[in-house]
Amino acid sequence: MAVDSVAHEDAVGPVSFSLREGEIFGIVGVEGSGKQRFGRLLAGDLEITSGSITVEGTELNNPSVSDMVDAGVGYIPKDRKSEGLLLYQSVLVNTSLAMIRDMNGSMPMLDLEAEQEATADAIEELSIKTPGPDALIHGLSGGNQQKVVIARWLAQDTPILVMDNVTRGIDVGAKEEVYRLCRELTDQGVSIVFIGDELPEVIGMSNRIGVMANGQFVAEPFDASPGNKPTEEDLIQEMI
């Protein structure tokens, strides 16, 4: 994914960067730095008033969320309870919420078997602790809820994920599982934009880290490959 000097009015940008295949690109910044809005912009959820995003050779001008999903970008919002999950629907309905878009082509019918299969796979592969695929999301722990949000995009093999504070409000064990999952995904060629408030986490996870302030990257991204990690102080200096 290549982002060419995109902006949202005066609040974000112009920002340019390119996401390499199979990398985790971390984004940090203080509250109000625009990192969260930049995530929304990548998801098609915030109007792009200038510039464009190119995904796998296709240039998109002011795409909608639907356009970005078509292009292969899945967004995992910061607040899973208000934006990520249908709390009173089942694990199955939440897992298949993105894949039903293209189910049976343009035919109106659902493919219940495919949904059940995808949900069973997700429960097993992401070790989601739930009484079953028909249990309400409401009753799951935060970590397991978040795994369902991630599973929604994996169920349709989404190649680019934009994660906003993906480990927010989940316990230590579930965090470790999410970290491991992210690494497994990148090994398979999935690229991740990893927006985070926890610096140690972003430093640990990312291959490169961009620091945002006033809606823009303040410098060239830090190289954060293993053995070459920036310290928290390095990042904080740029952030403020």
Added chain:
Amino acid sequence: MSTSSVSEWINSQREQRTLQDWIQDLGPFVMLFGLMVIFSLTTERFLTEGNLLDNVAKNAVTLLLVALAGTFPILQQSIDLSVESVVLLTGVVTVVLIAEFGLGLLAIPIAIGVGMLAGLFNGLVFTKLKVPSFLVTLGTLSVMAGVGKIITGGSTITFRNDSIRAIATGNVLGIPNLVLWGLLIYIATIVLAFRTKFGRYCFALGENERVVELAGAKVDRYKIYPFVLSGLLCGVAGVLLTLRISSASPNIGSGLMLPSIAAIVMGGTALTGGVGGPHRTILGVLVIAVLNNGMNLLAVDSFVQEIILGLVVVAAVALSIDRDKIDVVK
């Protein structure tokens, strides 16, 4: 509180919840059954095939279609108040097309198409101009009633065509066609709600539109469909209603909207959206139909009937609402 009393308290809460779930699931059934028992004991005619099929079931069909129409917008947390005017408009169009234009059977798909266009208009104003559905359909409730009444010229219009009429008045194996149409459409709406993307999005939008949008759905489109479907079903109701009586008066369909909403909510579809479904709407419809029929058989004063109907609706809703899924009641 000691540990044991806490766990006791949790257990008692759990028991209360299950009792509440039980009431909420079976409430409308119990009410329907209770009413039928009461009317069977107090009148001789209630429990006869003639009464149940010709009066209760036939009269329930129009309300059923209109209530099914209204269910889908409510499921997605909108509302369609214009239903009864669509019934009026499409009914009038049916009669005019048969009587004045001699279109015969072709009148039926055209009238239903008019209903769908009315629904499409509601949906487009609602989504594209971002006018709340309550207000859009409150407006079109009035507009379409006016258009329909103008077409009638203010008096009842009629047609004569027995073969077309038979679509609504005939029988198959002793069961009135009208009832069969109602059942067929009832089953079709259940399939729509639980086996199609449209139905899935309806429930999902009713619970949380942002989640659906961020999952990449074309939200506007799926917010318009329920209104088009509503127009279609009201069109069918308008056609069947006018075929049945070979005429359309300037006030056909009037007084259907409020009972239909009562039936929907009684069936367990909350006005806050996301829960319930068309499969349960039929229960509310039958409660109202049985109550109307029984009170007529008992020769209850019509003003008193209004009072009783209102009280039963409130009681049924109080029993059937799923409070676990509703945080705030307004």
